[in-house]
Amino acid sequence: MTTDPQLQPVLKVRNLAVQFPTRTGVVKAVDDVSFDLYRGKTLCVVGESGSGKSVSARSVLQIVDRPGRITNGSMELTRPDGSVVDLAKLDPRGKQIRAIRGREIAMIFQEPMSSLSPIHRIGEQIGETLRIHFGTPKDERRTRVIELLKQVEIPNPEKAIDRYTFEFSGGMRQRVMIAMALACNPSLLIADEPTTALDVTTQAEILALIKKLQAEYGMAVLFITHDMGVVAEIADEVLVMYRGKVMERGPVEQIFHAPQADYTRMLIGSVLKLESKAEIRLKREPEAIAPELLLDVRNLSLTFPGGLKAVNDVSLTVSPAKRSVLSARAVRARPRWDVVSCVFTIRSKAPPISAARTARSSTSALPRARN
Amino acid sequence: MRRPTFSRPTLEAKLLTFILKRMLFAIPTLIAVSIVAFIIIQLPPGDYLSTLMADLASQGGAVEEGTVAALRERFGLDQPIYVQYWKWVSNIVLYGDFGISFELNRPVTDVIWGRLGFSFLLAILTLCFVWAVAVPIGIISAVRQYSITDYGVTFFAFFMLAVPDFLLALVSMYVLSTYFGQSVGGLFSPQFADAPWSLARVGDFLAHVWLPVFVIGIGSLAALVRIMRANLLDELHRPYVTTARAKGMSELELLLRYPVRMALNPLISTLGWILPAVVSGEIIVSVVMSLPTTGPLLLRALLSQDMYLAGSLILLISVLTIIGTLISDVLLAIADPRIRLQ
Ligand SMILES: Nc1ncnc2c1ncn2[C@@H]1O[C@H](COP(=O)(O)OP(=O)(O)O)[C@@H](O)[C@H]1O
Ligand SMILES: [Mg+2]
Numbered sequence: 016m017t018t019d020p021q022l023q024p025v026l027k028v029r030n031l032a033v034q035f036p037t038r039t040g041v042v043k044a045v046d047d048v049s050f051d052l053y054r055g056k057t058l059c060v061v062g063e064s065g066s067g068k069s070v071s072a073r074s075v076l077q078i079v080d081r082p083g084r085i086t087n088g089s090m091e092l093t094r095p096d097g098s099v100v101d102l103a104k105l106d107p108r109g110k111q112i113r114a115i116r117g118r119e120i121a122m123i124f125q126e127p128m129s130s131l132s133p134i135h136r137i138g139e140q141i142g143e144t145l146r147i148h149f150g151t152p153k154d155e156r157r158t159r160v161i162e163l164l165k166q167v168e169i170p171n172p173e174k175a176i177d178r179y180t181f182e183f184s185g186g187m188r189q190r191v192m193i194a195m196a197l198a199c200n201p202s203l204l205i206a207d208e209p210t211t212a213l214d215v216t217t218q219a220e221i222l223a224l225i226k227k228l229q230a231e232y233g234m235a236v237l238f239i240t241h242d243m244g245v246v247a248e249i250a251d252e253v254l255v256m257y258r259g260k261v262m263e264r265g266p267v268e269q270i271f272h273a274p275q276a277d278y279t280r281m282l283i284g285s286v287l288k289l290e291s292k293a294e295i296r297l298k299r300e301p302e303a304i305a306p307e308l309l310l311d312v313r314n315l316s317l318t319f320p321g322g323l324k325a326v327n328d329v330s331l332t333v334s335p336a337k338r339s340v341l342s343a344r345a346v347r348a349r350p351r352w353d354v355v356s357c358v359f360t361i362r363s364k365a366p367p368i369s370a371a372r373t374a375r376s377s378t379s380a381l382p383r384a385r386n
Numbered sequence: 387m388r389r390p391t392f393s394r395p396t397l398e399a400k401l402l403t404f405i406l407k408r409m410l411f412a413i414p415t416l417i418a419v420s421i422v423a424f425i426i427i428q429l430p431p432g433d434y435l436s437t438l439m440a441d442l443a444s445q446g447g448a449v450e451e452g453t454v455a456a457l458r459e460r461f462g463l464d465q466p467i468y469v470q471y472w473k474w475v476s477n478i479v480l481y482g483d484f485g486i487s488f489e490l491n492r493p494v495t496d497v498i499w500g501r502l503g504f505s506f507l508l509a510i511l512t513l514c515f516v517w518a519v520a521v522p523i524g525i526i527s528a529v530r531q532y533s534i535t536d537y538g539v540t541f542f543a544f545f546m547l548a549v550p551d552f553l554l555a556l557v558s559m560y561v562l563s564t565y566f567g568q569s570v571g572g573l574f575s576p577q578f579a580d581a582p583w584s585l586a587r588v589g590d591f592l593a594h595v596w597l598p599v600f601v602i603g604i605g606s607l608a609a610l611v612r613i614m615r616a617n618l619l620d621e622l623h624r625p626y627v628t629t630a631r632a633k634g635m636s637e638l639e640l641l642l643r644y645p646v647r648m649a650l651n652p653l654i655s656t657l658g659w660i661l662p663a664v665v666s667g668e669i670i671v672s673v674v675m676s677l678p679t680t681g682p683l684l685l686r687a688l689l690s691q692d693m694y695l696a697g698s699l700i701l702l703i704s705v706l707t708i709i710g711t712l713i714s715d716v717l718l719a720i721a722d723p724r725i726r727l728q
Binding site for chain 1: 397623624625626628629630631632633634635636637644647648651721722723724
């Protein structure tokens, strides 16, 4: 046994098995899964959907949906005071596991909209964890929640605290979820596909935020995804799952450069194939412009009165034979839409592009925090 | 680059606009209701005087034609219907004068206020009873889905939905008086009927009122239990429940704070139809149980074509219903912030 607490895993899962007794038989959703989570390190669980990632994560908090049941294994949590509890042995409705949920292990989910209540103010939902675990009085809670909102980079935290989820964009809602998870300064953060429902740009922002906060709080992170791109971005260690079983486990470099399991190779391969297709297309000679162009946009720019350059020198063509996808991977999500609205304003022979009108079409999204 | 700040109207401002808008919308409804009420009481052929003469003739008496014409003129019955309507409505709005009751020969206002008060009280008590009982039963039924309790509640609810009010009123009165020797009917024992309010009178009132409240409310109660159960079953497995559970909240607190709170919202809007159901149920039941409310008065006024009395009663009952619906809209907007955005 090591004496250095840093080398001691925060959570040690051994031979975890979860079963769902159904009418047609017993579904082994998780079958003999083992892993360790260390402070400051991220373990990514990957696998296609239905491979048991979410069920594994939920088992840790004992919140598996009925009729799911942990049938075997141990989950040893080392608490800050050095004591060790086996989470698998706790009663799912008991006081002991409740004291751990949200306090020592926090969880964020895939759909921030449905995972938050639409009729409670976000400040209330974030501060609740503090009330449950520390009995923090109301005004103190408010101060702490504002501080948390600042940490997750939500603009105007003093005002945002009294707003409802439907007043936020998807990325902002996920930030609210993260603030909620961080409220009690947990030692383990479980993130179940937190970026899957978000667009690419927002996804990158959320990943960066989680990384930053992990460094600040020194948490262990259990990150679930089905996207190898995300794995490459965030993982220290990777656990590949398929049909409830662990296919492969190892450091991220090994998984990408020397994958052992065929399934892992296939997962990596499917990402590469997508990318190579795009590369092949780029390498091809641009075809001669077809005589019948549907749309030919040259050097389109759009500047808002405030000086914000939404669209800067964009050219594109649409020909009848091909579909064009306007993708803006590296930039913020908004401009793609602005290009489209410009084009339509022109095509409908409206007076010169009305910036106000175009700006309006995107007011439903809140301003992004990172500029 | 500067971030734009929140400059949209706040949700609170939107709530106020919402309430004002709803109140404005209630005005055309009120006008329509007053017209419909007036048309309904004019629909049967003849008027109060022809009914009166027919009654007198059947008893062997006769009235001279001249007297009838004079009376017609005095009551304004010889004028076109829209003039009668306009006089009636403008007097109500300007002077609070609802006209006179021909049959009782007294101003309508003298006759109805006391009864309207009891009707209102009965409706409020019934609503409280229905909600206070239906919500917890609905919760238990949903949380213990497919348990004995749930099946029992479901059976009872469907049974009660199928039994008509008046039948329940008759049966319960019969059972109570024959097997328990209770005085049933009315809202007071005879010695308290016209006594001034006192603690003893309140006690007597409570001892009488529970039966009509039960009879009038049970149908709506059964419907509400079913609705509450269905709403809650929809909410129990929503992701936000899992989120709250993952925070470490206890199961009971979680249940009440999230899914139940959500399931109550659609229930608030049922006030819009429960109130009319209670009011019309009250009219039938109070005739059967001879309660001192508007029901028996309305029935008598309709039979004798006492048009201003009947019209005023219909109008006031409708107004109460409209106000109830307005209140339920406002409550819903307060309870569910999403409503205010629409
Ligand atoms: N509530 C449930 N009832 C029955 N089976 C379930 C339930 N939840 C999950 N499962 C089973 O567990 C398997 C793994 O699910 P899950 O962990 O959600 O997959 P994912 O890897 O996509 O997160 C599913 O394929 C399903 O067979
Ligand atoms: Mg999943």
